Amino acid sequence: xxxxxxxxxxxxxxxxxxxxxxxxxAWRVGNRPFVCRDCRAKAREVRELIGNLKQRxxxxxxxxxxxxxxxxxxxxxxxxLTFTTHCQICDKECGTSIHLDHDHETGAxxxxxxxxxxxxxAHFCDQPRLLRRxxxxxxxxxxxx
Numbered sequence: 001x002x003x004x005x006x007x008x009x010x011x012x013x014x015x016x017x018x019x020x021x022x023x024x025x026a027w028r029v030g031n032r033p034f035v036c037r038d039c040r041a042k043a044r045e046v047r048e049l050i051g052n053l054k055q056r057x058x059x060x061x062x063x064x065x066x067x068x069x070x071x072x073x074x075x076x077x078x079x080x081l082t083f084t085t086h087c088q089i090c091d092k093e094c095g096t097s098i099h100l101d102h103d104h105e106t107g108a109x110x111x112x113x114x115x116x117x118x119x120x121x122a123h124f125c126d127q128p129r130l131l132r133r134x135x136x137x138x139x140x141x142x143x144x145x
Contacts (some may be wrong), residue, residue, distance in 0.1 A: 008039035053079045056100050064104070072102035074109030087114035 003012040064071035088111040099118040124130040
């Protein structure tokens with residue numbers, strides 16, 4: 001096996017892990033620098049994430065306009081930098097079903113929430129006072145943190 005130099009991770013890769021025969025072959029095909037299989041997979045994941053975030057932002061904007069409130073003002077870069085698959089309230093792993101939460105009056109991006117927490121906040125009209133009263137009610141009924 002002849003190793004190939006990956007231009008992304010800057011490591012030598014063998015033919016099996018590289019997906020290409022050698023650097024000379026990679027240069028012959030469109031004069032592109034060689035990139036190993038692992039780096040191509042990571043790049044594909046990032047492209048999919050960016051596409052997913054663009055779609056979520058667009059969907060949120062359309063829904064906001066249809067319902068008469070201010071759409072999310074976050075840039076794609078802000079969404080990408082803060083993206084997580086865990087709910088920021090209950091810490092549940094949500095995968096791709098995570099929701100973009102934003103203030104309906106100002107359009108300010110607040111974070112990433114699972115559907116239950118997102119709906120919970122919405123049903124309490126985004127008012128911390130009501131959420132505190134609900135927590136007190138549950139404690140009076142015998143529920144503990």
